[in-house]
Amino acid sequence: xxxxxxxxxxxxxxxxxxxxxxxxxxxxxxxxxxxxxxxxxxxxxxxxxxxxxxxxxxxxxxxxxxxxxxxxxxxxxxxxxxxxxxxxxxxxxxxxxxxxxxxxxxxxxxxxxxxxxxxxxxxxxxxxxxxxxxxxxxxxxxxxxxxxxxxxxxxxxxxxxxxxxxxxxxxxxxxxxxxxxxxxxxxxx
Numbered sequence: 001x002x003x004x005x006x007x008x009x010x011x012x013x014x015x016x017x018x019x020x021x022x023x024x025x026x027x028x029x030x031x032x033x034x035x036x037x038x039x040x041x042x043x044x045x046x047x048x049x050x051x052x053x054x055x056x057x058x059x060x061x062x063x064x065x066x067x068x069x070x071x072x073x074x075x076x077x078x079x080x081x082x083x084x085x086x087x088x089x090x091x092x093x094x095x096x097x098x099x100x101x102x103x104x105x106x107x108x109x110x111x112x113x114x115x116x117x118x119x120x121x122x123x124x125x126x127x128x129x130x131x132x133x134x135x136x137x138x139x140x141x142x143x144x145x146x147x148x149x150x151x152x153x154x155x156x157x158x159x160x161x162x163x164x165x166x167x168x169x170x171x172x173x174x175x176x177x178x179x180x181x182x183x184x185x186x187x188x189x
Contacts, residue, residue, distance in 0.1 A: 012036065013079030019070040020078065026071075034063050037085055044089045049096070058096075062088045126184075133183035141176035148173055 010018075010032070018029035041062050045055030065088050069075050075084055134142055140162065147158045155166040155173075162169070 011079070012081040016070055016075060016078035016081045019067065020073050020075070022071070030067055030070075033081075034067075037063060037066070037082075040082075041085065041089055044086065045093070048089075048093050054096070058089065058092055061092050065092075129184055130180075133180050136183060137176055137179060141172055141179070144169055144172045145176050145180065 010029075012033065015029045015033045019026050019033065038059050041059045042055050045058035046052065049055055049058065062085060066075075066081075066085055069084075070078070075081065077084070134145070137145070143162060144158055147153045147161065148155075153161075155169045158164070159166045159169045164172070
């Protein structure tokens with residue numbers, strides 16, 4: 001009998017075929033493919049976009065596109081999935097750069113038509129506002145939000161850490177997020 005730890009990993013092409021076939025095993029195959037491909041795509045994004053946030057966006061966009069195409073049976077050579085994925089990376093990066101060139105050209109042609117604040121200025125203001133609004137939340141609400149969105153912990157782990165039930169964590173998270181959103185958009189938390 002084969003042990004789970006000694007089992008060899010399935011090749012990407014085999015996983016791609018399992019995703020395309022659907023069925024009970026498709027979800028596990030999708031998760032394994034995403035786990036394998038995400039670091040490669042992120043590295044590609046870091047090299048070509050030189051921005052961690054843009055690289056993370058690239059990972060999401062490319063993996064979503066890949067899974068959609070696999071589910072629809074629209075990947076011609078599943079055994080060459082890595083080639084498909086990196087081709088998708090190239091196209092997405094090219095589209096992002098093209099969009100940036102269009103925006104820059106539009107701003108050059110119409111210099112006074114748009115606000116003059118730069119993106120880093122706006123981002124800094126948003127971060128200052130977010131920091132202020134987070135400070136207004138109760139300690140438990142803040143802990144739940146930080147554990148959820150920064151540490152990326154599941155509700156069960158947060159519940160165990162804070163001595164709550166998972167349902168209570170979800171309720172606290174929902175209410176805290178509503179208060180945070182209202183505060184950031186000009187209301188009072």
